[in-house]
Each structure stands twice: as structure tokens, then as C-alpha cells.
Amino acid sequence: MNRTPALIALVIAAAVLLAAGPMVLPPFYVRVGQLMLYSAGLGLAWGILGGFAGYASFGHAAFIGVGAFIAGLVENQFSTLPTALLLPVGLLAAAAACAILSALIAYPILRLRGTFFAIAMLGVSHVCAEVTNNIDFFQGSMGLNFPPIAPAGMDPANFFYELYLAGALLILLTAWQIKRSRFGAGLLSIREDEDTARMLGVPTERYKRTAFVISAVLTGLMGVIYAHSLGYITTDSVYRDDTNLSLIVYSLLGGMGTLFGPVIGAFLLVFITQVILGRLLDFHLFATGLLLVLLILAAPGGVSGLLKRRKTA
Amino acid sequence: MSVLEVRGVSKNFRGLAAISDVSFAIAEGSITSIIGPNGAGKSTMFNLITGYLPPTAGEIRFKEKRITGLPTNRIAELGVARAFQIARPFRDLSVFENVRIGALFGKAGARDVAVTTRRAMELASIAHLAEQPAAALTVGQLRHLEVARAIATRADLLLADEPCAGLNPTETAAMIDVLRQVRKNGVTVVLVEHDMPSVMEVSDRLLVLDAGRLIGDGPPQAVANDPKVIAAYLGTPDAA
Amino acid sequence: MGLIAQTLADGLVLGGIYALAAVGFSLIFGVLHVINLSHGILVLMGAYLALIFSEALHIDPLLCLPAVMAVLFCVGYCYQRYLIQHAVDRASINSMLLTFGVALMLQNAMIWLFSPDMKSITPSYAFASFKLGPVNFDAVRVSALIASLVLLSLLAAFLRYSPMGRVIRATAQQTLAARLCGVNVRHVYALTFAVSAAFAGAAGIVIGIILPFSPNDEGTWTLNAFVVVVLGGVGSPAGALIGGLLLGLVSTLTAQYVGPAFPNVTMFLLLVILLLIRPQGLLGNAFSASR
Numbered sequence: 001m002n003r004t005p006a007l008i009a010l011v012i013a014a015a016v017l018l019a020a021g022p023m024v025l026p027p028f029y030v031r032v033g034q035l036m037l038y039s040a041g042l043g044l045a046w047g048i049l050g051g052f053a054g055y056a057s058f059g060h061a062a063f064i065g066v067g068a069f070i071a072g073l074v075e076n077q078f079s080t081l082p083t084a085l086l087l088p089v090g091l092l093a094a095a096a097a098c099a100i101l102s103a104l105i106a107y108p109i110l111r112l113r114g115t116f117f118a119i120a121m122l123g124v125s126h127v128c129a130e131v132t133n134n135i136d137f138f139q140g141s142m143g144l145n146f147p148p149i150a151p152a153g154m155d156p157a158n159f160f161y162e163l164y165l166a167g168a169l170l171i172l173l174t175a176w177q178i179k180r181s182r183f184g185a186g187l188l189s190i191r192e193d194e195d196t197a198r199m200l201g202v203p204t205e206r207y208k209r210t211a212f213v214i215s216a217v218l219t220g221l222m223g224v225i226y227a228h229s230l231g232y233i234t235t236d237s238v239y240r241d242d243t244n245l246s247l248i249v250y251s252l253l254g255g256m257g258t259l260f261g262p263v264i265g266a267f268l269l270v271f272i273t274q275v276i277l278g279r280l281l282d283f284h285l286f287a288t289g290l291l292l293v294l295l296i297l298a299a300p301g302g303v304s305g306l307l308k309r310r311k312t313a
Numbered sequence: 314m315s316v317l318e319v320r321g322v323s324k325n326f327r328g329l330a331a332i333s334d335v336s337f338a339i340a341e342g343s344i345t346s347i348i349g350p351n352g353a354g355k356s357t358m359f360n361l362i363t364g365y366l367p368p369t370a371g372e373i374r375f376k377e378k379r380i381t382g383l384p385t386n387r388i389a390e391l392g393v394a395r396a397f398q399i400a401r402p403f404r405d406l407s408v409f410e411n412v413r414i415g416a417l418f419g420k421a422g423a424r425d426v427a428v429t430t431r432r433a434m435e436l437a438s439i440a441h442l443a444e445q446p447a448a449a450l451t452v453g454q455l456r457h458l459e460v461a462r463a464i465a466t467r468a469d470l471l472l473a474d475e476p477c478a479g480l481n482p483t484e485t486a487a488m489i490d491v492l493r494q495v496r497k498n499g500v501t502v503v504l505v506e507h508d509m510p511s512v513m514e515v516s517d518r519l520l521v522l523d524a525g526r527l528i529g530d531g532p533p534q535a536v537a538n539d540p541k542v543i544a545a546y547l548g549t550p551d552a553a
Numbered sequence: 554m555g556l557i558a559q560t561l562a563d564g565l566v567l568g569g570i571y572a573l574a575a576v577g578f579s580l581i582f583g584v585l586h587v588i589n590l591s592h593g594i595l596v597l598m599g600a601y602l603a604l605i606f607s608e609a610l611h612i613d614p615l616l617c618l619p620a621v622m623a624v625l626f627c628v629g630y631c632y633q634r635y636l637i638q639h640a641v642d643r644a645s646i647n648s649m650l651l652t653f654g655v656a657l658m659l660q661n662a663m664i665w666l667f668s669p670d671m672k673s674i675t676p677s678y679a680f681a682s683f684k685l686g687p688v689n690f691d692a693v694r695v696s697a698l699i700a701s702l703v704l705l706s707l708l709a710a711f712l713r714y715s716p717m718g719r720v721i722r723a724t725a726q727q728t729l730a731a732r733l734c735g736v737n738v739r740h741v742y743a744l745t746f747a748v749s750a751a752f753a754g755a756a757g758i759v760i761g762i763i764l765p766f767s768p769n770d771e772g773t774w775t776l777n778a779f780v781v782v783v784l785g786g787v788g789s790p791a792g793a794l795i796g797g798l799l800l801g802l803v804s805t806l807t808a809q810y811v812g813p814a815f816p817n818v819t820m821f822l823l824l825v826i827l828l829l830i831r832p833q834g835l836l837g838n839a840f841s842a843s844r
Binding site: 182185189192198 | 384394405406419420
């Protein structure tokens with residue numbers, strides 16, 4: 001328990017260090033850094049439902065896509081607003097859209113458990129993608145432009161890097177607060193044994209729905225930043241199946257249900273695929289798949305699980 | 314005052330009557346055992362009280378309030394706790410964390426989680442195991458954990474499903490001791506139990522279920538000598 | 554009238570193929586409780602193998618069935634025995650992720666080997682067709698449907714009457730009891746997987762002669778199989794047939810009357826409605842098995 005202040009100090013130090021990154025890093029590594037922070041944020045948001053409550057979603061790209069497209073459509077409506085206000089408006093719209101969507105589907109979909117839930121979420125992601133692509137209003141097939149929001153005089157790459165960092169920190173803080181709360185303990189008991197949890201008075205249905213909505217909203221926020229950093233999105237650039245998969249791999253790699261697991265996993269996986277395998281673009285899927293297979297066979301508890309086993313052995 | 318009232322409760326599974334028209338009331342602060350041959354409907358009775366299954370007919374009242382139809386977690390919040398026969402611990406968590414979940418949730422109202430957790434573990438005499446992972450416990454210790462977790466919810470009524478099944482005499486004696494301690498702390502206890510010596514020793518009252526019907530009700534000695542009850546267990550002499 | 558009859562007929566043809574494509578997935582799920590996310594890959598393997606065989610030997614693709622099924626039988630056996638078995642004893646999500654990883658690797662390998670372009674198998678009777686009342690039938694689709702139904706019946710008969718089939722069913726129902734009776738469960742699992750892979754491969758051939766295919770389709774076929782299983786029930790050819798026909802009808806009716814882009818949306822809505830009405834699934838055990 002008295003490790004907490006040290007941990008907070010460590011996180012603050014790491015955040016300051018990371019924030020200073022763009023000033024010293026070459027452009028390639030700023031881009032890698034962006035991807036790391038984006039992935040870590042998504043992984044943390046996924047973990048609130050998948051790691052804490054044990055409801056592993058296979059379709060969180062749905063919320064990236066919904067967040068991005070709703071934000072884009074709304075921001076384009078308000079294009080007369082000053083630039084500094086566009087992003088907040090977009091984030092707000094995305095949060096609302098993701099909250100509504102997730103609250104609506106939570107009721108039926110959270111009745112499913114384990115693999116059924118995972119696949120049903122994959123279905124949600126595919127349906128959202130199809131709707132975005134085929135209804136002209138969403139402009140998914142022809143693409144949607146995002147207004148530039150980086151302040152004048154600042155390199156957009158550096159600006160988005162800091163934005164991703166802010167987003168990831170916000171999600172880390174949320175996840176941390178949840179984990180140490182009564183709500184977090186309830187989610188943990190749901191992951192362990194849902195029926196027993198209910199028998200002990202844990203309001204399992206309400207908790208699951210709440211975790212789902214929080215996770216969806218936070219994912220949507222990261223989606224908005226992502227869309228802005230791309231500047232122009234189509235259906236395929238936000239609803240990506242490799243994102244759906246990666247979110248699980250981050251937690252698997254770093255440690256399922258732990259606070260920092262998704263961060264460690266995201267940093268590692270992005271480093272491996274972007275830096276080490278950066279030149280082998282054709283084998284990207286192959287490498288990710290192989291990594292997943294090896295991980296399941298060799299270290300089902302992730303990196304932190306390996307460390308723990310070392311300690312107890 | 315009766316803490317639990319079961320009124321005319323029936324439960325059918327696809328036409329098969331598991332419980333038919335059973336009524337009884339449980340007095341506050343008592344230890345009552347529900348006995349009966351296998352398949353008599355004892356565990357079904359627990360499932361009905363905790364809201365895990367809805368009854369086909371009848372109603373159940375807890376502290377004067379109708380609880381039939383409420384979700385399981387609401388019934389737990391009112392103060393009904395259950396300890397399973399086949400222990401269902403949160404395997405990845407420590408004993409302390411298991412009991413703490415009970416203390417964090419369970420009966421609504423003011424709570425002091427740390428104290429409640431500690432007291433529940435002491436009451437069930439597993440305080441020395443606090444840091445052990447639940448997965449490392451023996452069957453007997455797991456039963457104690459079940460009771461501790463249930464008590465930590467600050468329940469007024471503990472439903473214990475065969476707490477002594479499969480335990481050796483020493484473990485059984487320890488469990489009976491725990492149940493007495495629980496009652497002493499003001500919790501009403503209802504047991505489903507097969508182990509007749511422990512039942513006779515610990516209970517104030519026996520309820521006998523046979524084929525879903527209540528066929529006996531009274532103090533242990535009287536019920537044990539009731540010809541109807543003996544017949545249910547051993548078969549009637551003229552039945553052949 | 555003519556349009557609706559044609560749509561229904563097309564739906565049934567498509568449904569028969571969906572059923573064949575899903576039956577292996579269903580069997581693996583019913584017996585091993587593994588969600589095989591590489592199922593679509595096995596289907597595509599069948600299609601590509603048939604393409605290679607029929608072009609190399611200049612024979613009708615349906616004549617490649619035995620060879621393709623034999624190859625996939627071996628692939629399936631080894632895949633289960635030497636890879637999935639290691640994850641099967643742990644949490645169900647692990648075996649699912651393992652098969653997903655394999656699917657990614659093989660999809661990448663297929664793109665590399667066969668290019669990401671659409672391919673199709675063209676049998677000699679590709680453009681023949683005949684009319685039955687107002688409804689038009691292509692020879693290709695009819696032969697595909699017949700092949701599907703024959704194969705499904707064969708599998709049903711195998712499971713019902715052959716000693717091996719009985720052992721598979723017994724293991725699915727009571728794994729522990731089967732083990733106590735001296736059944737080598739690992740061997741049975743691997744055999745089940747082998748049979749399932751063989752039928753996935755057969756489905757691949759049938760799909761190959763009526764639809765163009767590419768490595769990117771694997772996810773669609775896996776997802777379809779999953780929906781078929783939820784609709785029809787786990788572990789039996791009859792369930793797969795019911796689910797497949799339902800899905801086929803829903804897809805063609807939606808494509809015809811709502812819009813060509815919406816079959817997946819309706820399919821998913823149907824799934825959600827089903828789950829709301831029967832949260833435990835059409836077959837109760839299907840959902841408890843996932844934990």
C-alpha cells in the first residue's frame with residue numbers, strides 16, 4: 001500500500017520525460033512515439049472492460065470509428081468556430097455518440113459471456129463499418145476531412161504527440177481510480193466468477209454496463225485524436241480488424257487485468273512491429289500472428305505474469 | 314419475530330415438481346437444518362430464497378419484505394448470504410481479497426471494510442490464511458472461506474449448503490464451532506446438511522423435505538423419531 | 554411473384570453452402586469447446602487447393618473433393634494435435650486467440666503465395682442453366698447445393714452410425730465419462746478437428762465454383778460460421794443446415810429488398826434479437842460452454 005506514492009512519482013516523472021520527447025527525438029521516433037501513446041491509451045481503455053471485468057471485446061474499433069466520424073461530421077458543421085474550440089466540440093460529440101451507442105448495445109450484448117461476447121463485438125464493429133460505408137450521410141466511402149487544429153508555429157507531429165500523451169494519461173488516471181475503488185473490486189469479482197459476485201450483492205449488470213460505457217467513451221476520444229492526426233479518414237482507416245486484435249494482444253503481452261499491462265504491451269508491440277520489423281511491411285500480419293501464437297503457448301500471463309512466476313518460483 | 318417466511322412456495326422444472334407448496338418461517342437468531350434424501354429439493358429451496366431461480370408459485374418474505382422476483386444481488390443487499398457446498402472462491406485472489414469483496418458489497422449501509430473483513434476472517438478462523446491465494450486452500454479451509462465471505466456481507470441470514478460434507482471429524486467440529494460463533498453474532502443460520510450427528514448437535518430445529526414436500530418440522534429429537542421421517546429415509550415397511 | 558421465388562431459391566442455394574461451410578466450425582465447438590477463428594482459412598485452403606488441382610490436372614473441381622478433403626484431414630489432425638491442444642486446457646479465450654494468430658499468419662502467407670486478388674474456379678458447365686417455372690437455376694449453383702447436401706448427409710451418417718462417430722458424440726457429451734471408458738480424448742479431439750477441416754475444405758471447393766474468393770475473405774467465412782452456429786445450434790449437421798438455410802434466406806432477402814450492402818447488418822440484428830428472446834441461446838448449453 002505504501003508503494004503508491006512512489007508509483008505516482010514514477011508516473012509523473014515518466015510523463016514529464018515523455019512530454020519532452022519531441023524536443024529531442026528525430027521525426028521517425030516522434031511518429032513511433034505517437035503510435036505508442038495512441039496504442040497505450042486504447043489498450044488502457046480496452047482493459048477497463050476486458051482486463052478488469054474479464055469481458056474481452058474483439059470489436060473496440062467500433063468506438064474508434066464512431067468517435068472519429070461523429071466528431072468529424074460535427075466539427076465540419078461548426079467550421080466557423082475558432083480553431084481552439086473545434087477539438088473540444090469534436091471530443092464532446094464523440095463522447096456522447098459512443099456513450100449512447102454503447103449504452104444501447106450493452107443490454108443485449110453483455111448477456112453474452114466469454115468468446116460469445118468477443119465475437120458479438122466483432123460483429124458490432126463490422127456493422128458500424130458497413131453502415132458508415134454505405135450511408136452517404138457518414139461519408140465513409142468517399143472520406144471525411146478534418147480541419148487542421150495544430151496551433152500556428154507548432155509542428156503538427158509534435159502537437160499530436162502531446163495530445164496523444166494527454167489522452168493516454170487521462171485514461172491511465174481513470175483506470176487507476178477505477179481499479180482502487182469499490183467499483184473496481186466489483187469488476188474484479190465479476191471477472192473471477194460472475195454468479196458468485198451477484199450472490200455477494202455486487203450489482204453485476206449495472207457494473208458491467210458502466211465499465212462498458214466508460215471503456216467505449218475513452219476509446220472514442222482516442223479515435224478523435226487519431227482522425228485529426230490523419231487529417232482525412234475513410235471507413236477502412238478507422239474500423240480496422242488489426243486494431244481489434246491488437247487491443248487484446250497489448251493486455252496479453254503486458255499482463256491481463258493489471259493497470260500497466262496494456263501500456264507495457266502497447267509499447268513493446270509497437271516497438272517490435274514499427275522499429276524492428278519496420279522494413280518488412282509485407283510480413284506485418286504474419287509477425288503479429290506468430291507473436292500471438294508464441295505468447296499463448298509460452299506466456300499466457302503476459303510479461304508481468306512471467307516476472308511474477310519468476311518471483312514466486 | 315421470524316426473519317424469513319416461505320409461503321406456499323412451489324417450483325416446477327418442465328412439469329416435474331421439485332418443491333410443492335412448502336411453507337415455513339425461520340425465527341431470528343436460530344439455527345435451522347433442512348434435511349432430506351437426495352433430490353428432495355433442499356438445494357432448490359436455497360436457489361429460490363436467494364433469487365437464483367424464480368418460484369413457480371408462492372412468495373418468500375425476508376424481514377417482512379417480499380423478495381420474490383428480486384434479482385440475486387438485491388436480495389444479497391437486503392441481508393441474505395449463501396455459502397456454497399462446492400466452494401466457489403475467487404481463485405486468483407487472496408483469502409483477504411475474497412472476504413473483502415463480501416465486505417465491500419453485501420448488505421447496504423454504513424461500512425468499515427477493513428474491520429469487517431478482519432472480523433469475518435477471525436470469526437471463521439481463517440485470519441492466519443489471509444495472504445494465501447484462495448487456489449491454495451484445502452477443501453475444509455475453502456468452506457471456512459465461503460462462510461467468512463458470506464459473513465463479511467453483514468448478512469442477517471446465512472444459508473449454508475452442506476458446510477460439513479466431505480470433511481473429517483476434526484474439520485467438522487471446527488465448522489460447527491464456526492456456525493455457533495456466527496449465530497452468537499446475531500446471524501440467523503439455515504443449513505442444508507447430510508451429516509446427521511452434526512445436524513443433531515447444532516440445530517434448534519429440523520425441517521424435513523421429501524420429494525419436494527415438507528414432511529417434518531420440529532426439535533431435532535422429536536423429528537428424528539417421527540415415523541414419517543424414518544419412512545422417508547428408509548422406505549415404508551409395507552411399501553414393497 | 555417470380556422475383557420472390559427466385560430470391561428464395563437463391564437463398565436456399567446460398568444457405569446450403571453456408572451450412573456446409575459452418576458444419577466443421579460447429580463440430581469443433583461442440584466437441585472441443587474451441588472457437589476456431591482459423592476456420593475461414595481452412596475453407597480458403599480448400600478453394601485454393603481445388604484451383605491448383607483442377608488447373609493442373611484439367612479435371613472438374615468437384616472431382617478434386619476426395620484429394621482436397623484428404624489433405625485437409627491431415628492438416629487438421631496435426632494442427633489440433635501439435636498446436637491447439639497446448640492451449641485447449643487453459644481458458645477458452647486462449648485457444649480462440651491462438652487460432653486467430655494462426656489465421657493472421659496463414660492469411661498473410663496466402664496473400665504472398667496467391668496474391669490478394671480475387672480468384673475463381675470455372676468448371677466446364679459454368680454458363681449452363683435451366684428454368685423451373687419462373688425460377689432460373691444455374692447448373693453450377695445446383696451442383697454446389699447438391700454437393701453440400703450430400704456431404705452434410707454423409708457427415709450426419711458418419712456421426713450417427715460409425716464407431717468413430719459414436720465416440721466423438723460421446724466425448725462431446727461427457728468428456729470425463731468418455732475418458733473413464735478408455736477413450737483417448739486427445740486422439741478424438743484431433744480426429745474431430747481433422748474431419749471438420751476436411752469438410753471446411755470441401756466447402757471451399759463448393760464456394761470456389763460459385764463465388765470469387767481472395768485471402769481477405771477468411772474473416773467473413775469464420776463470422777458466417779459463428780452466426781450459423783448461434784442460429785442453428787452447436788455440434789450437429791442438422792443444426793448447421795437449419796442455421797445455414799436461415800442465414801442464406803436472410804442474406805438474399807436483405808440484399809434484394811433492403812439493399813445489397815446490408816446483409817451483414819440484418820444478420821447481426823437477427824442475432825441480437827435472438828439473444829434478447831433467448832439469452833441462453835437457441836440451445837441453452839451453447840452459452841454455458843463458453844466459460
